[in-house]
Amino acid sequence: MAGQYGGQPVIIIDPSKERTTGKDALSVNIASAKAVASIVKSTLGPKGMDKMLVNVIGDITLTNDGATILQEMDIEHPTAKMIVEVASTQEKSAGDGTTSAVVMAGALLEKAQELVGLGVHPTVIVKGFSMASEKSLQVLKDYAIKVDRNDREALKRIAMTSITGKASEMANDHLAGICVDAILAIEQDGKVNIDDDIVIAKEVGGTIDDTELINGISIRQEALHPEMPHRIENAKIALIDTELNFGKTSTKSKLMVDRAEQLQEFKEQERANFRNTIQKIIDTGANVVFCSKAMDDYALHFFKEAGVYATRRVREEDMLKLTRSTGASLVRNVQEMTADDLGYAELVEQEDLYEEKTYIKGFRDAKTMTILIKGGSEHVTDNIERVFDDALRVVKCVFEDGTIVPGGGASEIEVAQKLRAYASSVEGREQMAINAFASAVEEIPRTIAENCGFDAIDILLKLRASHGSMKHAGLNVETGDASNMYEMGITDPLRVKTQAIKSATEVATMVLRVDDMLRAREKAMMDVAPEHNIHNYDMSGMGM
Missing domain, CATH: 3.50.7.10 (GroEL)
Structure with a gap:
């Protein structure tokens, strides 16, 4: 960028920098965020599809876990990296809901782009989104259902909701039971330390049903002498x-x-x-x-x-x-x-x-449990490990917080309807942003419906109509009807939903505030004589 002063050009910004400003910067950033969201969108819900990730040495990862997919991808665009951080934050805070958070962030930015096209200033949109986010958190708090932390069946339903669509459907009940038993075994004063007190081990062989919970730890060692x-x-x-x-001896001597x-x-x-x-x-x-x-x-x-x-x-x-x-x-x-x-x-x-395995059980000051995962292949055990990582953390959330909300899109429909009622009481263009926020929240049940093969518009209309008479109405993924999610046992931790809204809102508002981007252009290596090219040097004598 250059200006004029006394007839002489004044260079303010290095011309080697690539600059994008105004609506162009906003459009580029929103496009990159939507691209990331579209990658994981098809994995959302119990009928979501899997992604195959292949690294440079040919190792394969099969998963529909949003956090895993985004972590394995080599993303370059800075805004896209911010969206990946949303998934990371969601994973650390709530343990699940990473795909929902990313999809919602993409939907918020898409709705914001539409408002900008109508002449609404990004600052007004940011204010409206912040108001909608605060209202959504209050709606979810009022909508939440209290559960007894020692109610094993309630905890098991939470685990099964997390597991469904990520592992073998036949083993859901077995795996969910292991999650709950592990959490109840290691709790101390109402708190759970999964990272230190639960060990996840994998063993290729057998079936998923052979996965077991060990009261203690096991190591792949054996006694060195038969006697x-x-x-x-x-x-x-x-x-x-x-x-x-x-x-x-450890030292040289004569x-x-x-x-x-x-x-x-x-x-x-x-x-x-x-x-x-x-x-x-x-x-x-x-x-x-x-x-x-x-x-x-x-x-x-x-x-x-x-x-x-x-x-x-x-x-x-x-x-x-x-x-x-x-x-x-x-x-x-x-x-x-x-x-x-x-x-x-x-x-x-x-x-x-005849088996190379030693069990160590019954500790004095620690409650350590081991989940020994078994499966027919390494890919199966790796996938089950990711399943346990999510399921254990959502059970931990409910155990510590004691609150759940109905799943299957019921929570999002409740939030969207309350937001639209709230928007009518807000004057100014912030009302438009709040309504846009409500539509973005409904992107979750819309995507779940699409991934189940249903018509998304029909499903949304059906859920909205049913929600008035059935407060916990959500999508029955088997029939396409609106059903009572709480009675069906399809529930999520309150923390997962609230954190998804917080994370999505924060990243959306951050992107909307950017109106100027400066990026250094990639510079090619200067031309050098062939004899000076580093690849032509003999490094054998240089201790490398």
Whole structure:
């Protein structure tokens, strides 16, 4: 950008920058946001379609989870990245509803673009959207239904609503039951820590119905000697984070000897020192040893003789799980080890002598549960893992908040109708923005209907007509009729709905406030002589 001063051009903005202003900037930003929303739109609802994501090495991800789809996509446009952040925020805050939040954000911006075309200033639209958002949150709060956090059936219905359309329909009841049992098992004072207290493990083999909940944790390890005990009650657990190998010092050294007896004496002394190291572990009272690194047969012999269960090369993530669950400390210097470094579990057991799996159960200060997912292929277990991630978090929301709302589009129809009634009491052009907000909210039941193969307009009209006499009327995806969603057990956490409205409104208003975009143009690498091109250098002698 340049101006004139005294007949001389004055450059204000670097001409290498790409600039878009006014309605052009707004149109570009809205178009990119709508493009992102259109990608995940077809996945919304119990009849939504799946997306196949293939990375550069050919690994495949099959999912209809909006957050996963958007995270895996390589998005360049800055506004599109803002929409992806909406999904991320929704996932962190509520655990589900990411697709709804993104679709609603796209719909809000589409309606805003129509208003701008009619001459409504973006600032007025932003104000109207903010008013509509506050009113929507109040409507949802009044519309919400209180539930007892210990009502297992209510929690199970929430889990099933989240799972439906994401996993095998035949296993919905089984998976939902596992979610609820896991949440109820780890709750402490009305709060749930899913990230630390629930471990999700995957195992290819069997069917989804074989997925199980384990009271404790399991690791893919086995006793290193058949004569070691395979069941230890009141386990005192040592977690060793260093090698337990004999005959190799950690530093370079030379030994000068002048007769064969001296070498033999040195070896005997070295063997005695190593035995003292193993004895140091045993003397602390440890009867179970998990080592993250190598452990030679000489060490195994001592542990076997002492009746200690021992295993080696335990994965780092499993060591961290054991640290938190059992209370044991990671020991890197055995010579400084004490009984205070040991952890505790009621039982350590390798149930099947021919299976590489050890169960650690019954912790003193931690409530840790493991969901062991089983399926016929890796793609199946990966998808079920994403299902559990969403379902556990929505059950957590209801357990902690104690409030639900009817699903199937019923909540959105309630909000839209109350917003239109509210808009009639607002003077000025903000009324137009509030009505546009109501139409954008209805994009959720409209999209669900489309993904079920129904006529969206007919469904919306049917839901609006039924809502007056049936407060919880939503779309029955099997028949296309308006049915009572609460009686059908189709419910969502209140937090999921409120967070979706908050996130969608925030990103829409942020985009509407932008009227000037400056982007640096991509610059090509300057031409260089072939002999100076970095790809022609021999890097073999440069330590790379």
